[in-house]
Amino acid sequence: MLHLLQIDLKKMTSYRTFWVICGLYFLTLGFTTASGMEILKWIASKFEDFGSSLNVNRIPLYHFPDIWQNLIWVSGLFKLVLAIMVVISITNEYQYRTLRQNVIDGMSRWEFVLSKVLTNVMLSLMSVGMLLLIIAVTGLIYTPELSAMDMLTGSEFLFAYFLEIFAFLSYALMLGVFVQRSGLTIVLLMLSHMIEAIIKLNLFRESLEPSIGWLKQFFPLESITNLVSLPFPRYAFQEIQDTVSLTAVLIALGWAFLFNYFSYLKLKRADI
Amino acid sequence: MNEVVLSTHQLTKNYGKLCAVNQLNLEVKRGQIFGMLGPNGSGKTTTLGMLMGVTNPSSGSFSWFGEPATHHTRKKIGAVLEHPIFYPYLSGQKNLELNAMIKGADPKNIPKVLKTVDLTLRKDDKYRTYSLGMKQRLAIASALVSDPIILILDEPTNGLDPMGIAEIREIVKRIADDGKTIILASHLLDEVQKVCTQFAVLRKGKLMHSGPVDDVGKGEETVEVMAYHDDLGVLLQEFVGSGLIKKENGVFQVMMKDGFHSQDLNRFLFEKGIVTSHLTTKKKSLEKQFLEILAEAH
Numbered sequence: 107m108l109h110l111l112q113i114d115l116k117k118m119t120s121y122r123t124f125w126v127i128c129g130l131y132f133l134t135l136g137f138t139t140a141s142g143m144e145i146l147k148w149i150a151s152k153f154e155d156f157g158s159s160l161n162v163n164r165i166p167l168y169h170f171p172d173i174w175q176n177l178i179w180v181s182g183l184f185k186l187v188l189a190i191m192v193v194i195s196i197t198n199e200y201q202y203r204t205l206r207q208n209v210i211d212g213m214s215r216w217e218f219v220l221s222k223v224l225t226n227v228m229l230s231l232m233s234v235g236m237l238l239l240i241i242a243v244t245g246l247i248y249t250p251e252l253s254a255m256d257m258l259t260g261s262e263f264l265f266a267y268f269l270e271i272f273a274f275l276s277y278a279l280m281l282g283v284f285v286q287r288s289g290l291t292i293v294l295l296m297l298s299h300m301i302e303a304i305i306k307l308n309l310f311r312e313s314l315e316p317s318i319g320w321l322k323q324f325f326p327l328e329s330i331t332n333l334v335s336l337p338f339p340r341y342a343f344q345e346i347q348d349t350v351s352l353t354a355v356l357i358a359l360g361w362a363f364l365f366n367y368f369s370y371l372k373l374k375r376a377d378i
Numbered sequence: 379m380n381e382v383v384l385s386t387h388q389l390t391k392n393y394g395k396l397c398a399v400n401q402l403n404l405e406v407k408r409g410q411i412f413g414m415l416g417p418n419g420s421g422k423t424t425t426l427g428m429l430m431g432v433t434n435p436s437s438g439s440f441s442w443f444g445e446p447a448t449h450h451t452r453k454k455i456g457a458v459l460e461h462p463i464f465y466p467y468l469s470g471q472k473n474l475e476l477n478a479m480i481k482g483a484d485p486k487n488i489p490k491v492l493k494t495v496d497l498t499l500r501k502d503d504k505y506r507t508y509s510l511g512m513k514q515r516l517a518i519a520s521a522l523v524s525d526p527i528i529l530i531l532d533e534p535t536n537g538l539d540p541m542g543i544a545e546i547r548e549i550v551k552r553i554a555d556d557g558k559t560i561i562l563a564s565h566l567l568d569e570v571q572k573v574c575t576q577f578a579v580l581r582k583g584k585l586m587h588s589g590p591v592d593d594v595g596k597g598e599e600t601v602e603v604m605a606y607h608d609d610l611g612v613l614l615q616e617f618v619g620s621g622l623i624k625k626e627n628g629v630f631q632v633m634m635k636d637g638f639h640s641q642d643l644n645r646f647l648f649e650k651g652i653v654t655s656h657l658t659t660k661k662k663s664l665e666k667q668f669l670e671i672l673a674e675a676h
């Protein structure tokens with residue numbers, strides 16, 4: 107297994123595009139999540155310019171336990187960048203026909219898919235690690251009263267985050283395996299949410315909503331989004347889902363498995 | 379020595395209605411240099427693709443070393459099909475390291491194979507900057523990196539200059555001398571005749587012929603004769619061993635009857651008091667045989 111991961115990393119580590127995209131991803135991810143307080147202060151200063159006041163310290167954005175869901179939800183927005191990297195990595199193999207040579211050289215098709223999936227696992231773990239670090243540091247800085255209980259409550263979002271990234275990267279990989287062309291795959295990837303939304307809109311007309319509306323959560327992209335729900339309405343005194351729902355995890359796990367399985371099925375049957 | 383390395387059984391590939399490879403039965407033994415011949419589109423690359431696991435056969439089967447093939451088998455085979463394929467943004471060296479990793483080969487072999495194909499000086503340049511000939515050479519290097527028992531080369535001299543072709547021929551011969559089995563698909567019949575021990579001819583996916591290269595032109599001999607004598611043509615016809623006689627560019631081409639050889643003709647002429655200025659025996663070329671095999675099929 108490690109050997110397969112090493113093979114895929116060897117392909118990427120001398121590839122400039124890989125470093126540029128990954129660099130951009132981790133930098134923007136790091137800066138955005140770490141500087142939320144500064145942004146909030148800046149917004150508050152604008153408010154003051156208009157004569158109203160906003161006490162930023164009253165919003166516990168970076169306080170344990172809120173920080174888990176807050177930062178993780180924001181980080182989820184960046185996963186598209188990583189997914190584009192995954193698309194480039196797989197479509198290159200088709201474009202350069204190196205997939206063919208890899209198989210000729212003695213990789214099985216299963217091993218090839220596995221090497222890509224392992225890289226996805228690694229990228230997801232790195233995102234999780236990065237976020238854990240940022241949450242630990244900023245949480246310690248901004249939380250007024252630390253308690254071990256508060257710090258650990260909500261840490262299950264870290265697992266949900268891992269699944270969110272991994273499932274989405276698996277989806278990107280599958281799209282790449284089926285479409286095989288980088289430009290088209292990236293466009294489809296970016297439109298995916300919209301396409302799914304349109305399908306849902308047409309499928310669940312108002313009259314049907316009460317009876318089969320619950321089916322929505324089974325849609326692939328929705329299932330990924332449902333893992334970590336939007337936390338901010340709670341600061342406007344609205345009810346939110348502030349724990350990780352087991353159903354959401356199971357559905358997303360199912361999809362992550364299926365995405366990768368479809369990639370393998372497609373590759374197994376193809377003449378390459 | 380007679381161990382069968384590869385055998386195919388009714389191997390078939392259909393692309394829709396088109397039958398690219400049609401019930402192919404082949405056998406390659408250890409140590410053979412097996413030439414695969416056939417016009418464009420006759421199914422050579424498709425056959426090799428099936429043997430290397432990238433093209434799924436429609437029906438039929440094949441076995442390497444007497445066992446059904448798995449990806450582990452392929453690690454023992456060095457193969458270049460059609461075009462060299464590498465990561466353009468990686469250097470030649472890095473590409474070979476990757477090949478070695480996939481094949482589970484010792485990376486220590488890399489300097490050696492780079493030297494074999496004369497690319498040592500350019501190993502750190504990106505593959506994308508290589509000339510066509512250098513790409514072909516790197517492909518051969520990558521096929522050699524795992525020190526394979528079998529080498530499969532599909533038109534390895536495609537696009538090379540005459541010097542490059544000669545060099546590749548030398549490389550192939552050197553590898554063959556190491557006792558490796560080589561399967562070589564090529565359009566250069568001259569090359570095949572020079573290096574191969576066996577050959578097979580495909581046409582529209584069907585096997586038309588398979589046999590040793592040494593058998594080509596057996597029993598048929600043409601003798602080229604030149605002499606400063608006006609009646610040479612008449613005299614040649616008097617010789618009992620003469621078959622058909624042709625004159626090309628002042629040189630007589632005498633097709634010998636069965637059992638007669640050039641020395642018999644020479645003796646005959648000498649007895650008639652004629653000393654030849656040029657006398658050579660010509661065996662039928664593979665090219666001629668190849669064209670005949672294809673013509674018979676019509």
Ligand SMILES: Nc1ncnc2c1ncn2[C@@H]1O[C@H](COP(=O)(O)OP(=O)(O)OP(=O)(O)O)[C@@H](O)[C@H]1O
Pocket residue numbers: 377393396398416417418419420421422423424425
């Ligand atoms: N992917 C494919 N889809 C459809 N037809 C194909 C495909 N690959 C090959 N063919 C067809 O199969 C036949 C055999 O092709 P193949 O490449 O094996 O020929 P070849 O003997 O290698 O020819 P050449 O000497 O030109 O390299 C051709 O008619 C070709 O058009």
Ligand SMILES: [Mg+2]
Pocket residue numbers: 422423424460532
């Ligand atoms: Mg070919």
